Amino acid sequence: MDTALQASTAEPPLEHIADLQRYIGYHPEDVQRVRVAHQLLQPHIPALIDDFYAEVERHEATREVLTGGEAQIERLKGSLREWLDELLSNDDSDEYIRRRWRVGMRHSELGLNQIYALAALARLRGGLGKLLREAWDGSHEELYLTLGALDKRLDLDLLVIETSYQSAREAKQQRTERLAAIGQMAGGLAHELRNPLNVIKTSSYYLRKARQPDSSKVEEHLERIERQVVRADAVITALSNFARMPMPSLETVHLPPLLQQVFEQEGLPGDEQDPAPGKLRLVLDLPTTLPAIKADPAQLLIVFANLVRNAIEAMPQGGRLQIRARHFNGQLEISFTDDGIGIREEDLPHIQEPLYSTKARGLGLGLALSRGILEKHHGRIDVHSIAGQGATFTVRLPAVQPSVGAGHGGNSAPSSP
Amino acid sequence: MTQDPMSSSAETGSLQELRPPRVLVVDDEPDACANLRDILCEFGYHADIATSGLAALDLAHQFTYDIALLDLKMPHMDGLTLYRRLKQLSPNTIAVIVTAYSGELRLAALPRGIDVVCYKPVDVDSLLNTIGQLSPGRLGDS
Secondary structure, eight states, rough: OOOOHHHHHHSOHHHHHHHHHHHTTTHHHHHHHHHHHHHHHGHHHHHHHHHHHHHHHHHHHHHHOOHHHHHHHHHHHHHHHHHHHEEEEEEEEHHHHHHHHHHHHHHHHHHHOOOHHHHHHHHHHHHHHHHHHHHHOHHHHHHHHHHHHHHHHHHHHHHHHHHHHHHEEEHHHHHHHHHHHHHHHHHHHHHHHHHHHHHHHHHHHHHHHHOOOOOOHHHHHHHHHHHHHHHHHHHHHHHHHHHOOOOOEEEEOOOOHHHHHHHHHTOOOOOOOOOOOTTTEEEEETTTOOEEEEHHHHHHHHHHHHHHHHHHHHHHHOEEEEEEEEEEEEEEEEEEESSSOOOOTGGGGTTTTTOOOOSSSOOOOOHHHHHHHHHHOOOOOEEEOOSOOOOOEEEEEEBOOOOSSTTTOSSSOOOOO | OOOOOOOOOOTTTOOOOOOOOEEEEEEHHHHHHHHHHHHHHHHHHHEEESSSHHHHHHHHHHOSSEEEEEEEESSOHHHHHHHHHHHHHHOEEEEEEESSOOOOOOOOGSSOOOOOOEEEEHHHHHHHHHHHHHTTOOTTTO
């Protein structure tokens, strides 16, 4: 299965699920009732499961999914048995939730129409209820309340499975969209790679055909070849970054050293300097009290490097790039302001789309990639520009709130700006 | 501005120096320009290079070019715009489009008068052949 899909759906949103469970309201008395029901139901469960799979085999659509014959069905019966035992013994540990989550993912992988899973659960619900009524020897009132508790328990499980279905659907959707963008990109890619290849080809032609090339000429051509190979490689890297973008692997990241890395990578002066003509003047405004962020440093590096490069390209005659960071509203706001050519009003809504580019070079992926990365970080990027008057790109990312004193388990309230 | 086709009369044995055909190479990638110039010089042409439409037109104001090799996708002024303005300035200059766009480029979309389209990475022998045929005053050519 596609690694990207796996990576994005590996861990259930435990907090989100916990919230939903609180909403459903499964109380201690419900827990106790389900325990009682478990004892009554246990001897009858194998028959219930046999009946369940007999029904699955009767329906073509569900039967199709079971390609492993008798052996598979036996395994599945065993799994179902285990699940019912866990369910009725009130295991709602994180590990249990993860297991149910993976089951949901597996259903999606198998291409099982999720309606059938919901129908199956409904069928089990009916079966368990019927069995309970038959085995019951207490009061009607208590039976009624126990059936209700059983319902809630099944609903809690349904909740987890449904959440995993939604997550699998989202991941699949994203993958489809990305493939579509890549397909569109094939044309642009051909163009971007043919330019470097052209230089390499013409240099090699010259080196083969020139009668008496002097050594400096040879050196020139070899340098050109090297340069263009690097460029072609950069195009391929940009494309595969876009195609493969993995889920961020989050760490605590501090902005100033990360920016330093960007500057080193892009060959920039690290501090304010006298601008020589045609050179870039870098102005940094980074308060020492800036909070950290939870981010994937490699991915953020891509975002910031892209913004810096865009700024440089907007100022071919040199100019000023100001990078300013602020802690505001629980977020870190980092703005990149250049005084370059700016962006025309009609281009502004489109520049973050993949493949859209106002430049003659490049695939037009930089901002789309950056936006994708920031979305996965629960951040965003905004642009403000007037054509001819420079541009400001503002990145916003959730700040890591420092915990307030001992014994305070959760996040403190966001500090005021 | 028209050019006098130079001719050499082999029968009479008189020797007249052939003016090397003048080629204008335009591509926003400097390495691409430099390479074509190196190759063209090696094969007896005079080549000037420009990495933008404006620079190309600047040169075309000063010199007469027999042939212009034009890249299509360039920032600020693209190849087709350059072509039109160049043709206004110098109608006898023969334009050869050299492009990284793939072969499915809709030739019908190109303005009439674009004489040749050549695809990157260029087949240099083929390009030289084409330039040779398009150049005025070459021995044996009309």
